[in-house]
Amino acid sequence: MPSPLQIVGQALAYLVFALVIGIFSTWPGYTHLQENLSVVKLSVSHIGERKGECRERETSKVAITKTSRRALMICPRERYPVRLELTLDGDVIFDREMQPTGLSSDGPSYFYKKLIIPTGPHSLRVRMRDSGKADGFDYETTEDVSLSPGQVLAIRFNDAEKTLILD
Amino acid sequence: MSDAGAKERRNKGIRAILEKGFTAVEGVLDRVFTPRLNPLTQLGALSYFYFWIVSATGIYLYILFGTSVASAYGSVEYLTIQQWYFGGVMRSLHRYGSDALVITMMLHLLREYAFDRYRGVRWFTWFTGVPLIWLTLAAGISGYWLVWDQLAQYIATATFEWLDWIPIFGEPIANNFLTRGSMDDRFFTLLIFLHIFLPLMLLFAMWIHVLRISRPKVNPPIGLALGTIFMLTVLSFFKPALSHPPADLGVVPELVQLDWYYLFVYPLIDHWPAGIVWAALVGFSTFLCFMPWMPPIKRPKAAQVFDDRCNGCKRCFEDCPYGAVIMGPRTDGRPYPHIAVVNSSLCTGCGICVGACPTSTPFRTGQELVTGIDLPDRTLQDLRTQAVEAMNALKGDRKIVVFGCDHGVDVDALQSTDTAAIRLPCIGMLPPPFIDFALSRGGIEGVFLTGCRPGECYQRLGVEWTKARINRIRDPYLRERVPRDRLGMFWAAPGEVDALKEAIKSFRKDLKPTPRAKGGENA
Numbered sequence: 001m002p003s004p005l006q007i008v009g010q011a012l013a014y015l016v017f018a019l020v021i022g023i024f025s026t027w028p029g030y031t032h033l034q035e036n037l038s039v040v041k042l043s044v045s046h047i048g049e050r051k052g053e054c055r056e057r058e059t060s061k062v063a064i065t066k067t068s069r070r071a072l073m074i075c076p077r078e079r080y081p082v083r084l085e086l087t088l089d090g091d092v093i094f095d096r097e098m099q100p101t102g103l104s105s106d107g108p109s110y111f112y113k114k115l116i117i118p119t120g121p122h123s124l125r126v127r128m129r130d131s132g133k134a135d136g137f138d139y140e141t142t143e144d145v146s147l148s149p150g151q152v153l154a155i156r157f158n159d160a161e162k163t164l165i166l167d
Numbered sequence: 168m169s170d171a172g173a174k175e176r177r178n179k180g181i182r183a184i185l186e187k188g189f190t191a192v193e194g195v196l197d198r199v200f201t202p203r204l205n206p207l208t209q210l211g212a213l214s215y216f217y218f219w220i221v222s223a224t225g226i227y228l229y230i231l232f233g234t235s236v237a238s239a240y241g242s243v244e245y246l247t248i249q250q251w252y253f254g255g256v257m258r259s260l261h262r263y264g265s266d267a268l269v270i271t272m273m274l275h276l277l278r279e280y281a282f283d284r285y286r287g288v289r290w291f292t293w294f295t296g297v298p299l300i301w302l303t304l305a306a307g308i309s310g311y312w313l314v315w316d317q318l319a320q321y322i323a324t325a326t327f328e329w330l331d332w333i334p335i336f337g338e339p340i341a342n343n344f345l346t347r348g349s350m351d352d353r354f355f356t357l358l359i360f361l362h363i364f365l366p367l368m369l370l371f372a373m374w375i376h377v378l379r380i381s382r383p384k385v386n387p388p389i390g391l392a393l394g395t396i397f398m399l400t401v402l403s404f405f406k407p408a409l410s411h412p413p414a415d416l417g418v419v420p421e422l423v424q425l426d427w428y429y430l431f432v433y434p435l436i437d438h439w440p441a442g443i444v445w446a447a448l449v450g451f452s453t454f455l456c457f458m459p460w461m462p463p464i465k466r467p468k469a470a471q472v473f474d475d476r477c478n479g480c481k482r483c484f485e486d487c488p489y490g491a492v493i494m495g496p497r498t499d500g501r502p503y504p505h506i507a508v509v510n511s512s513l514c515t516g517c518g519i520c521v522g523a524c525p526t527s528t529p530f531r532t533g534q535e536l537v538t539g540i541d542l543p544d545r546t547l548q549d550l551r552t553q554a555v556e557a558m559n560a561l562k563g564d565r566k567i568v569v570f571g572c573d574h575g576v577d578v579d580a581l582q583s584t585d586t587a588a589i590r591l592p593c594i595g596m597l598p599p600p601f602i603d604f605a606l607s608r609g610g611i612e613g614v615f616l617t618g619c620r621p622g623e624c625y626q627r628l629g630v631e632w633t634k635a636r637i638n639r640i641r642d643p644y645l646r647e648r649v650p651r652d653r654l655g656m657f658w659a660a661p662g663e664v665d666a667l668k669e670a671i672k673s674f675r676k677d678l679k680p681t682p683r684a685k686g687g688e689n690a
């Protein structure tokens with residue numbers, strides 16, 4: 001049988017263990033985002049334009065491979081990189097070009113970026129380029145938003161309507 | 168005498184400080200809990216035990232869990248609030264058991280390090296311990312997702328943003344957490360799957376971890392198991408595990424209550440670039456993995472079997488704490504089916520097999536002592552020679568021989584005119600007939616054994632087997648004719664020199680001179 005002193009000692013040891021577990025399982029709290037901040041998540045997955053035009057095959061080659069009609073055309077698979085730019089109240093806060101993914105560079109370009117901005121009213125402009133042109137953009141959306149604390153504003157590209165959307 | 172071994176065995180630097188710290192705290196806990204129930208000597212077993220608690224409570228939670236995005240939060244709230252007296256306790260035990268697991272796991276790691284039990288042949292167990300840290304943390308983190316509250320939202324988003332840093336997934340997984348409506352049941356099912364799969368992987372890895380240890384302590388003694396369950400249950404009533412407000416992907420939570428045992432990396436992920444966090448964690452794990460070779464331990468030569476002396480009795484096989492002895496088929500024509508074979512990559516050179524072998528008998532001093540299994544660096548023949556010389560040199564009327572080991576108190580310092588001190592790699596190397604031999608020599612009035620403190624044998628089983636052999640419950644038995652009042656024992660940590668000296672002093676005081684001893688030197 002344990003002596004009274006041992007019982008007290010064991011109770012104390014268990015108490016210490018319980019406190020160590022109990023306390024640090026929730027404390028200290030962690031402030032992930034300050035009160036006066038909001039979040040913009042840029043999330044665009046988009047396939048750029050083809051790098052070259054489709055063209056007809058030379059007839060001599062068709063003779064060799066005339067198995068399918070598709071074979072009459074050669075379409076280069078490679079895509080242009082996609083460039084995405086975000087302007088907040090006149091300042092460019094994001095501007096990046098992403099290469100197409102995939103082994104033959106024929107996949108989408110992916111953007112994912114979380115930007116922390118001050119809460120309140122803002123004017124946002126998003127522009128995207130998916131063609132090979134040297135200057136300018138192919139898509140543009142400008143919107144005035146008012147963000148509340150912690151609010152998440154997602155910026156995406158709607159493929160069906162071919163527009164950049166903020167929601 | 169293996170003095171290289173003697174120097175090697177003494178810890179230096181951080182390890183020495185940690186060793187002192189552990190030894191001091193364990194000394195107190197030995198008194199409070201008794202050595203058998205000392206929680207610090209049961210950290211691996213306790214970790215297993217917490218794993219089982221978490222598994223059992225997890226099954227209950229899963230039965231009542233709503234497995235869709237829409238129903239998950241509500242089902243956990245139901246458990247916590249309506250069914251607080253049972254479901255709530257199960258949930259709290261699930262959480263606190265997991266927290267306890269992290270604590271005992273990390274203490275276990277520190278302790279194996281502190282007592283230098285991670286190098287040499289033990290590299291495998293250490294090395295396979297490292298993935299257990301990752302798996303445990305990953306299993307716990309995946310559990311926090313399932314509540315689908317603001318904390319879940321925060322850590323799930325951060326986890327996948329962090330994983331997306333590795334450019335192998337194509338479309339960012341974090342898109343599933345983009346905004347309201349991004350999260351669908353299909354993805355949520357993946358999260359649930361992970362929370363079942365990761366613990367199963369952990370269990371598998373825990374099994375690999377102890378694969379090379381013979382008789383691993385995977386269950387804590389019942390007293391400790393009950394105490395710890397009781398403690399967790401009381402904690403569950405006092406501080407039930409609660410949820411944050413429900414997740415809303417349209418709003419990022421500001422303040423979250425982190426379970427620091429599992430979620431400590433999230434503030435890092437917030438403040439450091441993902442690549443740096445990856446580098447830190449992978450770097451730290453790699454460092455841990457290679458610790459057994461920084462620097463490597465000097466390994467004594469492996470035990471060696473002398474075929475013509477081995478009768479295949481399997482005692483060495485039964486007693487080796489590292490599974491280094493296997494019984495192979497016999498090919499030398501002797502009439503026994505088996506022969507002992509040592510796997511030198513597993514052998515620590517502890518000599519416990521030598522102590523177990525029935526042919527390890529020191530009598531017939533005229534002959535060379537050849538035993539079935541022996542240590543090339545410290546042969547039994549040497550041991551006998553050393554013991555005989557030391558005993559012959561003794562003077563005084565209460566002469567004793569102390570047998571000690573490389574990992575307890577350094578007995579070399581006890582050598583004096585009336586005390587012979589012999590050090591072995593492990594006290595388990597001492598064959599019981601040596602005790603008989605020493606006491607049946609004229610003039611030696613007591614034999615005293617010392618080694619690692621209770622529950623804490625550096626060679627895992629040496630002290631336990633020694634006691635069992637003396638108490639005649641494990642082969643080879645100490646012969647009945649050996650007067651037990653002439654045999655003293657004291658198990659102590661390396662620092663407890665004074666306590667050992669005290670114990671020997673009182674042992675000597677109580678020794679009655681033998682009639683033979685009065686007569687003269689030789690019987």
Ligand code: HEM
Nearest residue numbers: 211212214215272276279285292293296297299383384385
């Ligand atoms: C879920 C986590 C873990 C569990 C359940 C666990 C369990 C165990 C058990 C039951 C033993 C056998 C103890 C004995 O019988 O003496 C053991 C030994 C050991 N563990 Fe762990 N362990 C865990 C994590 C770790 C970690 C993270 C490390 C270090 C990286 C580690 C290193 C070791 C070493 C070196 C030994 C060997 C001791 C020896 O050979 O004497 N373990 N572990």
Ligand code: SF4
Nearest residue numbers: 487514515517518520
């Ligand atoms: S010396 Fe120790 S580790 Fe080696 S075979 Fe003998 S008992 Fe096993």
Ligand code: SF4
Nearest residue numbers: 477480481483524539
């Ligand atoms: S204890 Fe000795 S006799 Fe028995 S199997 Fe081992 S080496 Fe052979």
